[in-house]
Amino acid sequence: MSHQWWRDAVVYQVYPRSFADSDGDGMGDLPGITERLPYLRDLGVDALWLSPFYLSPQHDAGYDVADYCDVDPRFGTLADADALIARAHELGLKVLVDIVPNHSSNEHELFQRALAAAPGSPERDMYIFRDGRGENGELPPNNWTSIFHGDAWTRVTEADGSPGQWYLHIFDTTQPDWNWENPAVHELFAGVLRFWLDHRADGFRVDVAHGMAKPAGLPDATVNSAGLIDIPEGEVPIYFDNDGVVEIYQEWRPLLDEYDGDRMMVLEAWIPEHRLPQYIGADRAHQSFNFGFLQARWGVDTMRRAIEKPLELADAVDSPTTWVLSNHDVIRHATRYGFAPEHRFGEGLSREETPDAELGLRRARAATLLMLALPGAAYLYQGEELGLPEVADIPDALREDPAHKRAGVPGRDGCRVPLPWVHDAPAYGFSPTGKSWLPQPESFGAVAADLQEGVDGSTLEMYRTALHLRRELRLGEHADGVAFVEDAPEGVLALLHGGVLVAVNTTDADVPLAKLPGAAGLGVIAASGPVDADVIPAETTVWLREI
Incomplete structure (x- = not known):
């Protein structure tokens, strides 16, 4: 069998609203993305995943779809989508599109x-x-x-x-759930998949991939002594992760297999870890996000378990693990890691929560370098390669997340602020007019892409170095597995993979390299921060290899 590209791909998530605005209306669009595709090629990713750009009233940032087979005028036209996919393919990039099968817009x-x-x-x-x-x-x-x-x-x-x-409506009132017990719904979505496959999409990211099948009879959920719905830790609400969901992927897989080019689907399934093998395999979905890695607290034991168990589960069904640290639904990891490991986040970052920004970025870079050394696929979220933090100081009147509107929580807008491309341009190069659908903080200017380009030690150049080495050394492949170094110094997570010794110093003190078994005679080929020849600095990851 020829190599299947998705098994070890690095996929870059593009949030169209916030990537690049070509027409100056303050909202990103498809032509803006197309113009910036060479940036993604040079970054070293293999594919991009486009969050929804379909016709939508935008009550939930496009995840309320009014027409799955047309482009919202805010983002362009169907011809623009075709041009984007064609240009990506010219540059050697695959394109995944979002599919939202649990619910539609109430304007559908x-x-x-x-x-x-x-x-x-x-x-x-x-x-x-x-x-x-x-x-x-x-x-x-x-x-x-x-x-x-x-x-x-x-x-x-x-x-x-x-x-x-x-x-x-499991989500907003404007997002009614489809009835997947009706064969007509199955036929509808088979048509949607074919539509985008015919438009040369290379695959799909499936939204709320654990949600379509509801329990028979729609029974009440159990409640606790306070009268609130009881969801045990590690479990999901009653309307998620029902067995009928898997049958949908068993229908979709042969459809995708009809097309050439190894078309694929990756699932957004927030489910108990042990359930993942039910969703992926040769006759169902190709991949499902490993959210345990994203949720792992900073530390050797938590991070090791978030690697070890998913690899074991994926191996059982001959599917690659997918690694991810940030996306459009969670607080950016450069901010999450700026808090103590025991810190409990609410729904979004409140203005009262103040991270240690320097520590957060240092740990985020270290976690990223660990992730990119692991076998399987890796998913990046736009702006993480610039070290962007979560933005907490957004005026409430400008927040659009329905969770904020319904409950007053901060919500997810803080990770969706438009990107800074040019430090001294209007809207930092996001829009030619200076408009931006969410305000960009002044701090974004100092981390704009143009200021990091070619600068040794910048977050952007760290990502580029790691991504190109990952490809050159074929670290995404799983040929020799991962071997953890059991007698690594306290506070150091170390593993061997693909001829590379990866060491993460999770402590706040330097660790002498001489104390790391197997490091003798090896040289540093990548590091998440400044290093010298003798130590692994605090909160830093290094890749070591014979050189």
Whole structure:
């Protein structure tokens, strides 16, 4: 079998709103992305994943899709999407697009038809409508709550003006859940997949990939003594991770396999770790994100376990592990690591939480260098290669995350602030007019891409060095496995892979290299921070090899 590109690819997530704005309206767009593709090629990634750019009212930043087969005018046209994919392929880059199969926008034509139709109609059956409980149906059909807070059900007004049925929305009220018990929904999404495969997309990132199948009968969730829904630690809500989800991927895999070029899908499945092998394999999804690595606290034991167990689980189904440290839904890792390991984050970064920015970036660079040495695929989030921090100081009136609007939590906007490309340009080069849909802090100017380009020791150049060495040394491949160094000095996580000795000093003190077994005669080929010949500096990762 020829090499399957996705097994060891480095994929760069592009959040279209915030990557590059070509027309000056303050929101990123597809032509802006196309213009910047050489930057991604030079960075050394293999592919890009585009967050949704489909027609959408943008109540949840495009994850509320009104038409899966058209481009929102804010981002361009279908011709722009085709041009982006074509240019990426010219540069040797693959392109993944987001697919959002759990829910649509309430402005989707099929949901509007469902609202206009009668209860029990085929139109209603495309979504999850139910009669309410109580004497007059005034109570929701069950006690489920939304990921974005509040009830997971909204009551509709029927065509005659009377209070009617309720529809399920695991997320925002504007995001009704599809009814995957209806074969017509399966047919709809098979058509969507074919549409983008025919437009030469190389694969899909599947949003809420554990959510489509709901438990039979839609039973109430269990509640605790306080009357709140009880979700044991490490588990998921009742409406996630039901077995019927896997059957969907077993339908989709043959469809993808019909196309040449090793088309693939990677799942966003926030599920218990031991469940991952159910989702991936030769007859189902190709990959599923390893969120345990992202969630691992700074320290030898936690980070080692976040590597060891996923490798074991993936090996069991002959699938590569996927590593990730940041994305559009979580606090950027340059900020997360600036807190003590025991710090508990809420939903987004509050203004009252003040990280040690220098420590956070130092550890983030070290964690990244560890990640890029591991076998499997790696996913990067735009701006992490610049060392961008989470932005906490966003005026509430400008925040768009539905979790903020529904519950007042900070939400996810802090990791979605537009990128700084040029330190002395309007909007730091993001937009020619200086407009930006979220305000960029002044601190972004000092880490703009142009100031880091070619500068030894910059975060951008550290990423470039590591990515090119990763490719040259084929570190993404899993031929010889990973061997942990059991007698490494206290506070040092060390492993051997691909002929490289990787050592992460998680302590706040330098560790003499002489104390690291196997380091004698090796030289440093990459480091997450300044090093000399004799020590592994505090909070630093080094790659060692015969040179």
